[in-house]
Amino acid sequence: MSGFLAITVLLAAPLLLAAAGELLLERAGSIQIGVEGTMLLGAFAAFAASQRGAGPHGALAAAVLTGVLAGGAFALFAVAGRADPVLVGTAWNLVGYGATAFGYRLLAGATGSVLEIATLTPVLLGMPAAVLFAFLAPILLELFLARTRPGLAVTAAGENPLALDALGGSVVRVRSAASLAAGALAGAGGAVLVLTVSPTFVEGVTAGRGFLALALVVFARWKPLRLIPGALLIGGATALAYRLQAGGSTAIPYAVFLALPGILALAALAVARGRGGAPKALGTPAP
Amino acid sequence: MSVPRRVLVPAAAAAAALATLASLAVLADASPLEALRALALGSLGSRAAIGETLLRSTGIVLTAAGACLALRAGVLNIGLEGQFLAGAAAAAAVGPALAGMPLVARAAILLAAALAGALWVLPAAVLAAKRNVPEVLSTILLNLIAATAAGGLVRGALRDPAGDYPQSRALPDAVRLEPLFSGGRATAAVLVALLAVAVLAVLIAATPLGLKLRAVGLAPAAARAIGLADGRLKVLAFAGSGALAGLAGGLEVLGVTGRLYDPFAAGVGYTGLAAALLGQAQPVASAFAGLFFAALGAGSSAMQRDTGVPAALAALVPGVLVLAVLAARARAGRSGS
Numbered sequence: 001m002s003g004f005l006a007i008t009v010l011l012a013a014p015l016l017l018a019a020a021g022e023l024l025l026e027r028a029g030s031i032q033i034g035v036e037g038t039m040l041l042g043a044f045a046a047f048a049a050s051q052r053g054a055g056p057h058g059a060l061a062a063a064v065l066t067g068v069l070a071g072g073a074f075a076l077f078a079v080a081g082r083a084d085p086v087l088v089g090t091a092w093n094l095v096g097y098g099a100t101a102f103g104y105r106l107l108a109g110a111t112g113s114v115l116e117i118a119t120l121t122p123v124l125l126g127m128p129a130a131v132l133f134a135f136l137a138p139i140l141l142e143l144f145l146a147r148t149r150p151g152l153a154v155t156a157a158g159e160n161p162l163a164l165d166a167l168g169g170s171v172v173r174v175r176s177a178a179s180l181a182a183g184a185l186a187g188a189g190g191a192v193l194v195l196t197v198s199p200t201f202v203e204g205v206t207a208g209r210g211f212l213a214l215a216l217v218v219f220a221r222w223k224p225l226r227l228i229p230g231a232l233l234i235g236g237a238t239a240l241a242y243r244l245q246a247g248g249s250t251a252i253p254y255a256v257f258l259a260l261p262g263i264l265a266l267a268a269l270a271v272a273r274g275r276g277g278a279p280k281a282l283g284t285p286a287p
Numbered sequence: 288m289s290v291p292r293r294v295l296v297p298a299a300a301a302a303a304a305l306a307t308l309a310s311l312a313v314l315a316d317a318s319p320l321e322a323l324r325a326l327a328l329g330s331l332g333s334r335a336a337i338g339e340t341l342l343r344s345t346g347i348v349l350t351a352a353g354a355c356l357a358l359r360a361g362v363l364n365i366g367l368e369g370q371f372l373a374g375a376a377a378a379a380a381v382g383p384a385l386a387g388m389p390l391v392a393r394a395a396i397l398l399a400a401a402l403a404g405a406l407w408v409l410p411a412a413v414l415a416a417k418r419n420v421p422e423v424l425s426t427i428l429l430n431l432i433a434a435t436a437a438g439g440l441v442r443g444a445l446r447d448p449a450g451d452y453p454q455s456r457a458l459p460d461a462v463r464l465e466p467l468f469s470g471g472r473a474t475a476a477v478l479v480a481l482l483a484v485a486v487l488a489v490l491i492a493a494t495p496l497g498l499k500l501r502a503v504g505l506a507p508a509a510a511r512a513i514g515l516a517d518g519r520l521k522v523l524a525f526a527g528s529g530a531l532a533g534l535a536g537g538l539e540v541l542g543v544t545g546r547l548y549d550p551f552a553a554g555v556g557y558t559g560l561a562a563a564l565l566g567q568a569q570p571v572a573s574a575f576a577g578l579f580f581a582a583l584g585a586g587s588s589a590m591q592r593d594t595g596v597p598a599a600l601a602a603l604v605p606g607v608l609v610l611a612v613l614a615a616r617a618r619a620g621r622s623g624s
Contacts, residue, residue, distance in 0.1 A: 033365075033423060083613040086423055087564060090365060091609035094557055098603025105597030106315055203599075204550075208431035215428055218420075241435075254443030255436040262432035266410065266425060273420045 004239055006126060010196050012235030013134035014039070014189040014206075018213035019220070019227050020137040021185030026217055027145060028178035029158035029171070029281040030079055033089035035186050036210025037096020038070040042187030043194045044100035047201035050117035051107055059117065060130060060191045067187020068180050070096075075176035082285040093210075101203045120195045130192050137185065138224040145224065154178060158279030162287055171286040186210070208262065215265035221277035230268065237261045292619035296612055300565065303611030307604055315596040322596045329589025330582035336589070338471020342543060344581035346371065346535045348480045350559025351566065351573040352487050353531035358568040359491055360524030361504035366411060366426025368556030369433035370404040370529040374536025376437055377403035379445055379547035382458040382540065392462045397479075397537045404533015405526040407433065412522045422525070430556070438549040445547060454548040464542040476542035481574070483531060488570040500524050532556060554602060561605035565612055580605050 018035050025032055032038070042063035049062035074092065078085040108115055120128035145151040156164040157174040164171055193209065194201055212234050220226035237260045244257050256263075312322035330340045350367040357364035364370075377399040385392035411429060414420035438453075440446075445455040464474035491497040502510040503517045503524075511517045535555070540547060558580050566573030580601070587598035 033427065077610060077614055077617075081614055081617050083617040086363060087613055088610065090363075090557070090560060091564075091606045091613065094554070094561060094606030095603060095610065096606075097554065098599055098601075098606055101599035102311065102597045102603055105591075105599055208434070211427045211431050214424055218424065253439065255439030258439035259432045259435040262428050262435060266414075266428045266432065269420050269424060269428070270414050270418050273414075273418050 004243065007197070007239040007242065008232060008236045009127060009135075010131060010235075011238045012231040013131040013196070014193040014209055015213050015216060015231040015234055016134040016227055017137060017189035017192060018186045018210060019216040019231065020134075020141050020224060021182035021189075022213055023138075023217045023220065023222060023224055023227065024141060024145075024154065024185075025175070025178045025182040026282055027158045027222055027279055028154045028175045029161055029279055029284065029286075030175045030179065031085050031089070031283050032074050032078070032092070032179065032182060033086055033214060034074070034092025034096065034210070035089075035182075035213050036206055036208065037089075037093040038067055038183055038186040039190035039193070039206045039210045039213075040096040040100045040204070041070050042067050042190030043205050044103055044190075044201055045187065046191035046194050047115075047117055048103065048107060051115065056118050056120045056128075056195050059195060060120070060188065063187040063191030064184045065187075067183040067185065067190075069183070070187065071180040071183020072176075074183065075179040079175045079179060079286060080172050085283060097204060100201075104201055104203060115201075116199050117194065117201075119199045120192070128192075128196065130188065131196065134189075134192065135228065138227045141224040150174075150177075155279075157286075158281055161281050161284070165287045175286060186213075189213070212261060212265050215269050218278075219265070219268035219272045221272055222279060223277070233268075234261050234264060237264050292616065295619045296615045299611045299615035300608050303607055304604060307607045308600070311600050311603070312594070312596050315594075317594040317596045322590055322594050325590040325593040325596075326583065326586035328586070329593075330586030334468065334470035335472075336585060338466070338468070338473040339585035339588075340578070340582045341467075341471070341473035341477045343584045344578050345476045345480045345538050345542065346555040347559045347562055347581050348477075348574045348577040349483060349535035349538070350532045350556045351562035351577040352480075352484050352570055353528035353535075354560045354563030355566070355568045355570045355573050356487060356491070356500075356524050356531065357528035358563060359497075359504045360500045360521050361507060362521055362525045362528070363423055364408075364426060364525060364528045364532075365423055365560065366408065366429050366529070366556070367532040367559055368552050368554065369426065369430035370407045370532035371536040371539075371556045372430075372433040372437050372552050373403040373407035373529075374400035374533030375540050375547055375551055376433075376440055376445070376536075377533070378537040378540040379455040379458075380440075382462065383456040385462060386459055389461050392459075393464075393541060396458075396462070396541055397534060400537020400540075401530040401534040404536065405530040407533065408526050408529035412525055416518065416522075434550065434552070437547060437551055441547055441549050447546070452548065455546045457545045458541065462541070463545050472543075474542040476538040479538060480535070483534070484570050484574045487531075491570065532559070535559075558602075558605050561609045564609050565605075 045066035046059035046063040049059040078088040161171040216230045219230045309319035312319040378396045381399045411425040442453040447456040503520045562576035563573040565576040584601040587601040591598040
């Protein structure tokens with residue numbers, strides 16, 4: 001793949017993983033706006049595992065496990081505990097940022113020297129398996145939601161939790177399971193970032209990708225397959241910002257092209273949101 | 288078991304704070320007592336320490352006040368971080384050009400900052416009204432846009448050609464704020480913040496406008512039914528919230544840094560929001576929570592130096608505290624008290 005396209009795909013992969021997880025959780029009726037925090041925790045877990053001698057796949061596994069724990073914490077507070085999920089997510093972003101900054105200082109010492117870690121090796125088309133999986137994830141999620149019984153239960157928990165409850169299903173269990181999976185995917189997203197394009201950890205390394213993932217879910221109008229074009233668009237905008245920054249072009253003001261991914265995401269929200277498609281019980285507590 | 292909410296919630300917060308501080312110290316191979324002692328001395332133990340706490344409190348207390356104003360009208364403003372940056376960028380843009388009378392220059396800088404903060408709310412308010420986009424999502428993206436755009440401004444339009452690092456030109460020394468007392472770095476900026484809290488507390492509790500805002504926040508349908516313009520009141524509170532955060536950004540440039548650089552805000556707006564959530568959207572209680580977080584920030588630098596416990600603990604504790612309070616409040620709510 002050519003340089004620009006390859007970078008676009010690599011930058012889209014973490015977004016796709018995190019957004020696929022968030023989409024699953026939102027289809028189940030809950031919302032975790034702390035995806036950024038979980039991505040950071042995943043990125044740091046991968047970094048820490050690498051520092052302790054794990055290979056790139058071990059690092060990825062550590063990130064997924066950390067993401068599952070993060071999903072469990074969210075389920076405990078916001079699903080089973082019925083605290084306002086938006087406030088829990090807001091706090092979670094602080095927790096993710098603070099915990100990883102704290103852990104990074106413990107590992108790296110106060111010097112702040114850059115510690116590189118081993119990256120994932122390409123297997124096909126110059127891409128590592130985890131990146132290819134990121135593009136497969138929305139397809140698998142689509143099949144899961146449309147074709148399987150647990151997938152139907154997820155949709156029921158998000159559209160009509162009272163009915164699911166009346167039929168003997170457990171909304172808390174469905175949403176908690178979705179939260180664990182969403183955590184795993186966000187953790188993997190953070191890990192793929194530090195195991196491909198930026199092979200080190202710095203404080204706040206995810207740089208708002210969790211926020212972009214949230215916008216992508218709305219842009220996709222809660223349909224998994226529509227995540228792919230959205231993630232490529234944002235990934236491309238980010239790649240363009242990198243390239244223009246390196247090239248030092250002054251044709252467009254710096255401020256505009258560095259902010260381009262966020263501006264595009266906001267525009268996408270404006271375009272998509274009016275058309276609806278949100279799960280009917282999104283953000284409401286379980287019965 | 289039924290524990291009253293007014294006991295459970297503060298108890299949970301205090302327990303969570305202590306448990307977090309102690310376990311983080313242990314994680315860093317330090318004695319929890321020594322870490323706490325270093326925190327206390329580093330935040331309150333000397334004039335310099337108190338100055339540092341007051342210096343850091345300005346941004347947190349003001350953004351917390353902004354969060355309270357919006358919350359009371361029923362708007363969760365997660366965009367304080369971006370509004371703070373917009374204010375700082377406006378101050379850095381107009382400041383270097385203003386010579387002459389320092390008082391006029393300061394007023395102009397702060398006005399520009401507050402205005403920029405209020406304007407940074409506008410896209411979110413418009414998208415909410417016209418396109419039904421939740422403020423939570425739009426303001427989060429506006430934070431990201433502000434952070435990246437500020438990074439671009441200090442490398443492009445606002446760049447100081449004389450500087451080695453990407454940063455904006457400095458404010459004239461005569462315009463920048465003087466230290467409030469000798470031996471500490473705190474300036475009159477903290478007094479502006481505390482004054483704003485007092486005004487806001489009175490506005491919310493004791494004025495007709497405050498009553499209307501609270502009505503809109505508590506029961507929008509009922510407020511509409513008695514003829515209140517609920518949409519307009521919400522936008523007003525939202526913009527006021529942004530103005531307070533913008534003012535905080537302007538004061539940061541005027542009183543502390545003298546210029547804009549990248550990264551600049553480092554979570555001030557998020558910490559302020561955490562303080563407001565901890566203070567249950569009461570301006571005075573939230574200001575105390577903000578002072579506590581500022582003391583934590585000031586003390587954590589000394590703690591890192593003396594005991595080796597990373598100062599990043601100051602970023603983690605507010606999040607843990609909010610989670611503890613949310614859990615306690617949800618629990619107290621379920622047990623019916």
